[in-house]
Amino acid sequence: MFRVKTLWRCARPSAVEGYKLACRTCSSQAGSNKSGRNYATLAAAEPFLSGSSSVYVEEMYNAWQTDPNSVHKSWDAYFRQISQGAPPGTAYVRPPTLASTATLAQGSVAPQSTQLTMTEPVTDKVIEDHLSVQTIIRSYQTRGHNVASLDPLGILDADLDSAIPSELILESYSLGGHGHVIDNTDLNRVFRLPETTYIGGKEQSLPLKEIINRLKTIYCDHIGIEFMFINNREQTDWIKQKFETPGVLEFNDEEKRLMLARVIRSQRFEEFLARKWSSEKRFGLEGCEVLIPSMKTVIDSSSALGVESIVIGMPHRGRLNVLANVCRKPLEKIFCQFDSKLKAEDEGSGDVKYHLGMSVERLNRVTNKQIKIAVVANPSHLEAVNPVVQGKTRAEQFYRGDTDGKKVMSILLHGDAAFSGQGVVYETMHLSDLPAYTTHGTVHIVANNQIGFTTDPRSSRSSPYCTDVARVVNAPIFHVNADDPLAVAYVSKVAAEWRATFAKDVVIDLVSYRRNGHNEIDEPMFTQPLMYKQIAKTPTVLAQFSEKLMASGTVTQEEYEYEVNKYDKICEEAYMLAKKEISVSNKDWLDSPWEGFFDNREAMVLPKTGVEEDVLQHVGTVFSSPPPGDFVIHGGLKRILKSHMQMVNERSVDWALGEALAFGSLLKEGIHVRLSGQDVERGTFSHRHHVLHNQLVDKDTHICLNHLYKGQAPYTVVNSSLSEYGVLGFELGYALTNPNSLILWEAQFGDFSNTAQCVIDQFISSGQAKWVRQNGIVLLLPHGYEGMGPEHSSARLERFLQMSNDDPEHFPKFEKTGLNQKESEDFEIQQLHEINWFVGNLTTPANYFHALRRQIALPFRKPLVLMTPKSLLRLPEARSSFDEMVEGTGFVRMYPEQGLPSENPKAVKKLIFCTGKVYYDLVKEREKLDLVDKIAIARIEQISPFPFDLVKDEMLRYPGARMAWVQEEHKNMGAWFYVEPRMRTVLRKIAATDQANEKMASKKVEYIGRYPSAATATGNKSKHLWEFGEFMKHAMQMN
């Protein structure tokens, strides 16, 4: 584990002390001067003169003898030395205005008066040597970061490689002739600087020694800049200028004091928590305290550049510190989270303190401007919050009309192990430059403590740096030694400026360590003994930085102590206040408050979702009309539009039209609609066609739904990248921002949602319970057994239902009028209000239309998970009429049997319940076998929350009938496990409330469907058909 890069140290004696660039092979310093150069004059013995320039020197010497002021000061000094008898090779004095290599401070500037000029004639050799120097400069720009001194502990290499790149070994260049050992002569030679560097400042030439010194200081000290892979000259030049320009790393005293104050707060906050709650988990920041000043610098700089709102996503490490010192959450609110006795005063099951979000608007003291900061609540699942943050940021930009991201930005924090290990990082990075997903640049900050729990970086990644994933989007990466707060401040400022300039991602890699175990009750010596011995010997960043500033006179001991005591006192006072708190409030930690949304709403009234016939006609007509003008659409599309127009004329609606009518009517009402997912613009099954393409003009497209009404809300429909985790997370974040929008994500096939399972489990199904945060996102998951094989049939309905939180054993008591009476009108809305989400498998376009509209009409927000059809998209029987969508109509939770059996229930021998497309198969089979009067078929459209009341009514209608649940899914899948106990509850309820139906308690609901299976479906078409035939036969059996 212990590796030391010995770039500047070598066991063998050096020809030119301090300039031996490498000792990796330790062979490069061998050899003697074999160049055999002849010097014409005594002066030519000076290393910086070539033979031909001696003529020029002689002329100057003559002039100097006449008038010493007639030559440059450096020549004056030189000739004086000669005339005083200095031996050859010693009379040269470096130009007085250039700082010596020993004293050239980091970033210092050579005085402007110094203009070193080259005196060499341009020979091939000179050109070659200049090219070598150019290459050396480029090598530092490209590879300097590999040898930078980044690890505060001095034991690890941030790039996991102790080797020195050969490009950085001076001897690998043929400067001065092949095989020539580079010596002082070469190092003192003056080279013209190429255009590709800014190290000279105003100087156009510098001695090689100085060139290398400056490059080392810029690229190999405490900052390692990885940027030369970026394939954009303007951008790489910008970065070079930011770091190479002499003097850029100089800070004035005020800036230094501000950094010190921020480091004090960061470190003392952790120390305070450690003192008060020594055995409580808080995932402290010790070892990477500079995270706080780094973030604050990014925020200050961004605020100065016009940013008004910042959305932050971050993991556990240092989260409380961020809430306290970046967001300025009142400390007592944080401290009282440590009190295990305090109960929550409001709804929700809550979450641990290092997952909670928050939102605040406050004055930025540095810029004196208002700034809004939100930290998005997140689960333990590392990096899962990244796309959510991006979606939220994008939405905020959208609603503010911030089309170039100048006002709203995101900051994402990462751990080193998680950043390189979690695939969602990559998925999110790939959204960063897509037109409908970009947030115009994110500042990523990695709290790189060079460990992940107990795992060494060598075991946790194959890439050199933990940040390499960011290279795919050409983000510059600034590695920085976290024990150098000023270097950290500088890169943080540049990162903010980069984002503001290029609207692209950028990464700050805070190379640090973790002073304690993974959490405060963890023992790190079990697994990292040597590292932790080194940590024990390493003074804190505050100790180092404060000493440095005191030594340089920037602050006095008294000032330092005053600042420390001041903050400690703030913590103590907050501690006393926290003791007085009598409860905690989950709402205090809301990351996305919806101002005014819940005000003046009739909370428990089920809204109507039907619309005027005019609206249906108008939206339907525009949606079915070709674009105006000479926009040429595909012939096939003409036919589709024509058939839609015919349907509109006939007041008939298929699935695509039903969806368009829902979207269009909402857009008319000012509701922004956004649909994203793979190939959603056309629709995987080629049924949607929301974006029409001009067949003659590239990229000329037309979206009918954006041309419905003047002043309508905008409609966004966009094909996503091939990601589920990232894109669903993004849309969820988008939906968080504004409740008055319909945000939908469609999976290509429903089963692909499992690669976004983390978003579904950790955010969608449980977000409200954990973080009192509502969300109305819609998931469209194509589902249905159509012989398309195991991967395209099932959206895993069972999983969604398993996560629904309604009690299977409990018939909800929402009745107004007592047990034996009919359920109250509130039943439906009460159920919707209580559940964590809605899960449906709909069979009619009208119901789809109402389900989407209900999302917006409800006085609260819940996610909607829909199993969506494939073959039903075109099934003539599965059409609706405008009659089912006009005013007065609404969502139907369960379609009871409406045909012959309902007219003569006594004749019915079998009552089948089902959901989804199998309904149409059952109806067909019933017809075929002439069982229409004997079998009643009820369709459950909203499976969760379960329509207990409607199922009860339907069961009561056919008390003499056998009952069955029919599904096309395998027995261990589908809705069976969810509906079965609930149906039992309904039967028990019927028996308990009505003596005449006492026997219902022992009635069973039979399972009819596919047998249990490990695979979701067979891949064999004939087996598929056989299975179908078998369960259909079973369903139609009358004995």
Ligand SMILES: Cc1ncc(C[n+]2csc(CCOP(=O)(O)OP(=O)(O)O)c2C)c(N)n1
């Ligand atoms: C997706 C996921 N997998 C595993 C874990 C368990 N876990 C929590 S912290 C951690 C180590 C994280 O290391 P790093 O990202 O370097 O952050 P650090 O704790 O070092 O700040 C692990 C494996 C998790 N929280 N999330």
Ligand SMILES: [Mg+2]
């Ligand atoms: Mg780590």
